[in-house]
Each structure stands twice: as C-alpha cells, then as structure tokens.
Amino acid sequence: MKNGSIVIFKSKADHGLTASEKKVVKKLIEAAKAIAPIYQKQENVAHSGANFYPHDATRDEIAAADKNDRSILSPYTVVERSKDGKLIAIPYHVKYKTQLEKVAHLLKEAADLTQNRDFAKRLHTQANALLDGTYEVSDIYWLTMKPYKIDIAIGPIERYNDQLFFTKCSYQAWVGIMDEKQTEDAVRFKDFIVSARRRTLTPSEKVDFLNKIQVRVDNTLIFSGLIAHFMFTSSNLPNDVKLMERYGSEITIFKESFNKKFDTEHRPIFHAIFEEKFQQGYPAEILRLGSLRNSYLHEISHPLLRYRDAEDRLKEYFPVFDEIAASVFGVKACGSLLLKDVISQKELEAIMVTFVARAFSWWISYLKEPGVVHYAQGFAIAINFFLENGAIIESGGFSWPNFNKMFLALEELSDSLETLISMGSYNEAKHVVEKYGSLEIFERFRPNLKNLI
Numbered sequence: 001m002k003n004g005s006i007v008i009f010k011s012k013a014d015h016g017l018t019a020s021e022k023k024v025v026k027k028l029i030e031a032a033k034a035i036a037p038i039y040q041k042q043e044n045v046a047h048s049g050a051n052f053y054p055h056d057a058t059r060d061e062i063a064a065a066d067k068n069d070r071s072i073l074s075p076y077t078v079v080e081r082s083k084d085g086k087l088i089a090i091p092y093h094v095k096y097k098t099q100l101e102k103v104a105h106l107l108k109e110a111a112d113l114t115q116n117r118d119f120a121k122r123l124h125t126q127a128n129a130l131l132d133g134t135y136e137v138s139d140i141y142w143l144t145m146k147p148y149k150i151d152i153a154i155g156p157i158e159r160y161n162d163q164l165f166f167t168k169c170s171y172q173a174w175v176g177i178m179d180e181k182q183t184e185d186a187v188r189f190k191d192f193i194v195s196a197r198r199r200t201l202t203p204s205e206k207v208d209f210l211n212k213i214q215v216r217v218d219n220t221l222i223f224s225g226l227i228a229h230f231m232f233t234s235s236n237l238p239n240d241v242k243l244m245e246r247y248g249s250e251i252t253i254f255k256e257s258f259n260k261k262f263d264t265e266h267r268p269i270f271h272a273i274f275e276e277k278f279q280q281g282y283p284a285e286i287l288r289l290g291s292l293r294n295s296y297l298h299e300i301s302h303p304l305l306r307y308r309d310a311e312d313r314l315k316e317y318f319p320v321f322d323e324i325a326a327s328v329f330g331v332k333a334c335g336s337l338l339l340k341d342v343i344s345q346k347e348l349e350a351i352m353v354t355f356v357a358r359a360f361s362w363w364i365s366y367l368k369e370p371g372v373v374h375y376a377q378g379f380a381i382a383i384n385f386f387l388e389n390g391a392i393i394e395s396g397g398f399s400w401p402n403f404n405k406m407f408l409a410l411e412e413l414s415d416s417l418e419t420l421i422s423m424g425s426y427n428e429a430k431h432v433v434e435k436y437g438s439l440e441i442f443e444r445f446r447p448n449l450k451n452l453i
C-alpha cells in the first residue's frame with residue numbers, strides 16, 4: 001500500500017513475536033506514520049534546496065551566511081528569512097515541535113510496553129533526540145547496544161533531498177523485524193570477509209573499527225518519509241564518518257523492498273540480457289539469493305575501502321569509484337568463501353550473474369533519476385572491462401565462456417579499483433572513466449529492455 005510518504009509492507013507471517021512484542025511493534029508503526037507529515041513539509045521537488053532554504057535565496061547568499069553562523073548549513077536546521085531580510089537557522093526540533101512531540105510520545109509508550117530494557121532505553125534516547133536534537137547520543141546508544149530482533153530508525157537521517165548543498169537531512173522512519181536465518185548468512189559473509197581483510201592490513205586503528213560493523217536482514221513492516229520515496233533496498237548508518245569510525249556502523253537489508261526490486265528488475269533483466277541457453281542453469285530462487293548477497297556484499301565492503309583523502313583526490317569521480325569498488329570487491333571476496341566451502345560454485349556464479357543484471361538495473365534507475373549516474377557509470381566500467389578481457393561475451397545476449405576467466409577478471413578489476421581509490425590521481429580516474437565508463441553497452445540492450453524502461 002502506498003499512501004503519499006508511507007509504504008506499508010503486508011505480511012502474513014507473525015515473525016515469531018510474543019503478544020507483548022506485537023503491541024510494541026504496533027506503537028512503533030504509529031510513530032513511523034507520524035513522521036510522514038514532517039517529511040512532506042520538507043519535500044519540494046520544484047526547488048533544488050527543497051523547503052530547507054528560502055526559495056529566493058541563492059547558493060552564494062546561503063554559503064556567505066554560513067560563514068557568520070555555522071548553524072545555517074547544519075544538517076538539522078531550516079533556513080528562513082527574518083523580518084529584516086537576514087538568513088536565520090531554526091533547529092528542526094523547534095520548527096516541528098508539535099509533530100515531534102506526538103512521535104516522541106508514541107516512542108515512549110512503546111518503551112513502556114517492551115520487556116527488553118536496552119530497547120526501552122534506546123526508544124527513550126531516540127524520543128529525546130527528536131525533542132532536543134541530541135541525535136549523536138541516540139546514535140551511539142543504538143550502535144553499541146546488543147542487536148535486538150525489533151529495530152526502528154526514526155528521525156532526520158538522509159541528505160538526498162538537499163540537492164543544493166547535500167547537507168540537510170530529511171525525516172524518515174522504518175520498522176523491521178530481523179530475519180534470523182538470512183541475517184546468519186549475512187553475518188557469516190561479513191565475518192569471513194572482515195577477517196580475510198584484517199590479515200592484509202598492517203596493525204592500525206582500522207582493525208578495531210572493523211570489529212564493529214553489524215549487519216542484519218530485516219522483514220520490513222513500514223517505510224515512512226524519505227525512504228518511502230526512494231525505496232532503498234539497504235542502508236548503512238550512521239552517515240557521520242567520525243561516529244562510524246568510533247562506534248562502527250549498522251548495515252540493514254530491507255528484504256521486502258529488495259524482493260520487489262528483484263522481481264520487477266533483476267530477474268526480468270537477467271532474462272532479457274543473457275543468452276537463452278545460459279539462462280537455464282539458474283533458477284529464480286538461486287538468483288534471488290545471489291542478488292540479495294550482492295546487496296550485503298556491497299554494504300560490507302564500503303567501510304573496508306575507505307581512504308581518507310580519496311574524495312579530495314578524485315573529486316567528482318570519487319562517487320563512481322566508491323560505489324563500483326564496493327560492489328566488485330564484495331564479489332571478489334567470495335572467492336575465499338568458495339575455497340572454504342562456505343558457498344558452492346553455483347551460488348558464486350549466481351552472485352556474478354546477478355552482479356551483471358544489477359548493473360543494468362542501475363542504468364534503468366539512471367534513466368528515471370539522473371542523480372544516480374555515478375552508479376550506472378561505475379557498473380559500465382565493470383561490464384566494459386569484462387567484455388574487453390573476454391570474461392563475458394556478447395552473442396545473442398551475454399554469457400561467459402569460462403567461469404575462471406570471469407573470476408580472474410573480477411580480481412584484476414578489484415585490485416585496480418582499490419589502487420585508484422587508495423592512491424590514484426584525478427587524471428588517472430578521469431582516464432578510466434573515459435576509457436571504460438561509456439553507457440553505450442547498456443543502450444545496445446535497450447530494445448530487449450523496452451518493457452522495463
């Protein structure tokens with residue numbers, strides 16, 4: 001069901017919740033719903049700065065005002081014009097006080113109902129953060145508490161709607177219940193990849209940070225606010241890098257929105273772009289698992305590939321390499337999972353096949369939403385590299401002549417991408433994008449994909 005800024009995922013399963021847990025979840029869903037009206041006040045597609053800034057203010061005027069008052073470009077303030085025409089910043093918790101009191105009240109009611117004391121404390125710190133802006137206190141508690149099967153993220157979180165400065169956070173909420181079996185699989189992948197990675201690093205503070213990456217796969221019950229608009233299939237929070245380095249991060253995979261993406265895009269794309277004979281070896285469910293694993297491999301790999309000066313060096317090319325390197329590194333890391341018999345060769349192949357399908361899915365997203373061009377370009381680099389090396393061939397659709405060749409190409413590409421991120425220059429990045437980043441390969445399949453575009 002989609003109702004403006006709320007998406008409710010219908011599920012027949014009761015997720016093994018007790019009667020009291022069900023009451024808690026009900027309250028949390030009410031709290032999540034109550035976030036949507038605040039998001040709607042912030043959203044405005046007619047302006048690149050949405051409703052975060054006065055519509056008559058230029059980028060320069062806002063940037064100049066921020067020099068005198070740093071709260072102007074805080075992620076958590078609305079900028080308005082005072083009577084004398086000056087730009088002033090009003091904290092979110094002041095601006096949206098009435099609505100936030102309602103949300104906080106519902107969270108506190110849920111806290112009174114839960115029998116899990118840590119979770120009750122989490123809901124209280126979260127409610128307080130909404131009312132007084134202490135988001136960091138609440139985030140730290142969330143990141144350091146023992147994972148609990150019920151989870152909620154609620155507040156001003158993602159910056160995508162501020163296309164003027166990419167600073168202001170929009171309100172959103174989700175409520176989910178852990179899928180324990182799939183979470184086990186994700187944790188197994190994470191532990192394996194992180195420990196393999198640790199062996200290649202020299203002792204540093206990074207090692208400590210690697211221990212604090214958490215991953216979970218959730219049955220999502222509701223999306224509200226920004227996330228209902230973008231329908232993300234995964235999230236990796238917090239966004240604050242300093243906080244992430246100190247306290248780790250929590251990766252959440254949203255199974256319901258993932259399944260929708262798989263059924264409406266990844267799977268039909270697979271049938272549209274691969275050679276027919278090649279398709280036969282991969283039934284739907286093995287592909288679904290392969291694609292889901294791509295989601296968590298990507299998120300797990302992001303923090304492993306963080307190099308502090310990369311953004312300054314690679315400038316506008318940084319997001320291209322940041323995203324594709326995480327995807328390629330994740331799949332490459334599965335080679336050792338195969339060697340240790342954690343996954344079968346067929347499962348690894350399914351991960352690779354869906355990697356290619358997901359590349360086309362990003363191109364389709366880009367056609368609808370040009371803001372995600374860096375994903376499409378990054379995947380184009382991978383596909384063009386595979387074609388150049390004969391790792392995949394195109395003849396009546398894609399196929400690969402030989403699994404080992406595909407795997408070796410992945411390894412080579414992953415190493416080159418990491419070298420570029422860790423020490424490459426702006427000109428080297430530019431050269432790679434010019435040589436391999438052409439979207440023409442996707443265009444060639446446009447007739448096959450006409451039902452999806």
Ligand SMILES: [Zn+2]
Binds near residue numbers: 302323326
């Ligand atoms: Zn990413």
